Amino acid sequence: xxxxxxxxxxxxxxxxxxxPQGMLKDVxxxxxxxxDPNLLVxxxxxxxxxxxxxxxxxxxxxxxxxxxxxVNDPYLFGLIAATxxxxxxxxxxxxxxxxxxxxxxxxxxxxxxxGEILRGGAEKVLEAxxxxxxxxxxxxxxxxxxxxxxxxxxxxxxxxxxxxxVGDKIILxxxxxxxxxxxxxxxxxxxxxxxxxxxRGMQRLNKYAVEIAKNYRIHSVTDVTGFGFxxxxxEMVTPEYSISVKTSNILYIEEAERLxxxxxxxxxxVKNRKFLQDKVSLRGLTTPMEEILFDPQTSGGLLISVHPDxxxxxxxxxxxxxxPCCIVGEVVQRGEANIIVTQ
Amino acid sequence: xxxxxxxxxxxxxxxxxKLKKVIGGAKDIELLVDSRSxxxxxxxxAESKGFAVSVSGGRGQYVMTLKKK
Numbered sequence: 001x002x003x004x005x006x007x008x009x010x011x012x013x014x015x016x017x018x019x020p021q022g023m024l025k026d027v028x029x030x031x032x033x034x035x036d037p038n039l040l041v042x043x044x045x046x047x048x049x050x051x052x053x054x055x056x057x058x059x060x061x062x063x064x065x066x067x068x069x070x071v072n073d074p075y076l077f078g079l080i081a082a083t084x085x086x087x088x089x090x091x092x093x094x095x096x097x098x099x100x101x102x103x104x105x106x107x108x109x110x111x112x113x114x115g116e117i118l119r120g121g122a123e124k125v126l127e128a129x130x131x132x133x134x135x136x137x138x139x140x141x142x143x144x145x146x147x148x149x150x151x152x153x154x155x156x157x158x159x160x161x162x163x164x165x166v167g168d169k170i171i172l173x174x175x176x177x178x179x180x181x182x183x184x185x186x187x188x189x190x191x192x193x194x195x196x197x198x199x200r201g202m203q204r205l206n207k208y209a210v211e212i213a214k215n216y217r218i219h220s221v222t223d224v225t226g227f228g229f230x231x232x233x234x235e236m237v238t239p240e241y242s243i244s245v246k247t248s249n250i251l252y253i254e255e256a257e258r259l260x261x262x263x264x265x266x267x268x269x270v271k272n273r274k275f276l277q278d279k280v281s282l283r284g285l286t287t288p289m290e291e292i293l294f295d296p297q298t299s300g301g302l303l304i305s306v307h308p309d310x311x312x313x314x315x316x317x318x319x320x321x322x323x324p325c326c327i328v329g330e331v332v333q334r335g336e337a338n339i340i341v342t343q
Numbered sequence: 344x345x346x347x348x349x350x351x352x353x354x355x356x357x358x359x360x361k362l363k364k365v366i367g368g369a370k371d372i373e374l375l376v377d378s379r380s381x382x383x384x385x386x387x388x389a390e391s392k393g394f395a396v397s398v399s400g401g402r403g404q405y406v407m408t409l410k411k412k
Binding site: 183184187189262263264265266267268269270271274 | 354355356357359360363378380381383384387388391
């Protein structure tokens with residue numbers, strides 16, 4: 001089954017389709033503020049999911065994600081969209097309880113395609129150990145799919161995205177380049193092999209990496225999605241510290257570099273660069289490498305800030321994971337930029 | 344001879360790919376795109392191929408004029 005024949009099938013699906021980060025930040029300053037002491041994590045810190053304390057032992061995590069497809073196979077789309085939506089619960093240190101489908105689909109198209117999307121999504125919720133318990137569907141020319149997910153976490157064990165300590169190492173758990181590869185593949189410009197690697201990463205639940213990481217002294221976790229590696233790393237930074245990155249250690253799908261050299265990059269990547277250009281200091285990088293760092297990732301890996309003495313051990317423990325993980329940088333004394341990137 | 348490339352309604356990198364197909368032998372190209380990020384992406388690509396780029400129009404329809412230097 002193939003979604004390419006649908007009337008409107010976007011070229012830029014997945015997290016590439018996100019609105020620009022700067023635009024969102026501006027808009028959110030204009031809505032009323034909510035002051036509830038039980039809201040432990042809200043808009044303010046651009047964290048992965050919202051966390052609301054119910055009792056001293058239980059907080060619920062609310063998060064939702066949906067987007068147009070970045071692949072032609074509807075079942076695969078369902079798997080990836082659900083993996084991506086579930087990821088925010090893991091990035092907050094929680095576990096998945098339940099999920100609701102979010103569906104946009106053209107009413108005059110083949111319902112079997114929708115069936116395949118939902119089958120993929122439901123399988124991932126099952127793998128996550130959650131319950132799929134309903135949903136909402138809208139007639140829309142362009143198919144979109146995702147989940148609204150509820151998770152739980154102990155209020156003392158919330159994994160925020162900006163609680164790093166100077167000296168921490170930063171680990172990335174999936175290779176970069178996914179946005180460039182999936183978009184180029186659709187246009188016939190990327191190889192089957194690169195595409196297969198991208199697909200493998202996108203349908204891997206971040207649950208597995210976080211379960212291992214919880215055994216170590218980890219201080220912050222976030223996941224890499226539409227704002228790209230640097231965009232999400234930037235959300236880990238506070239005025240107290242900067243993060244230094246060495247690109248020679250970063251794993252990425254190699255063909256993304258060749259494609260970026262031919263200016264085959266996504267509109268989302270261009271938006272990310274614009275938002276981040278005065279926040280990051282890029283020293284001596286090639287333009288294609290810069291593009292990989294700005295590339296929007298769909299269902300990307302986690303960024304884990306871990307105590308330096310635990311970093312190698314955690315990396316080794318994550319070692320037999322597929323896709324592979326890497327140490328990409330460290331938390332340093334506050335410098336002139338939020339993130340300093342060298343070769 | 345001026346070549347016109349209509350990339351309206353397409354998102355990056357599709358406009359760049361369309362441009363790539365014709366840029367080889369061309370000296371004078373008019374490229375239509377509908378988003379700011381496509382303008383930036385295509386400008387960089389055209390400049391790397393030795394074209395001077397000027398842009399007119401605005402939200403919804405940008406007209407990019409590409410001339411070989």
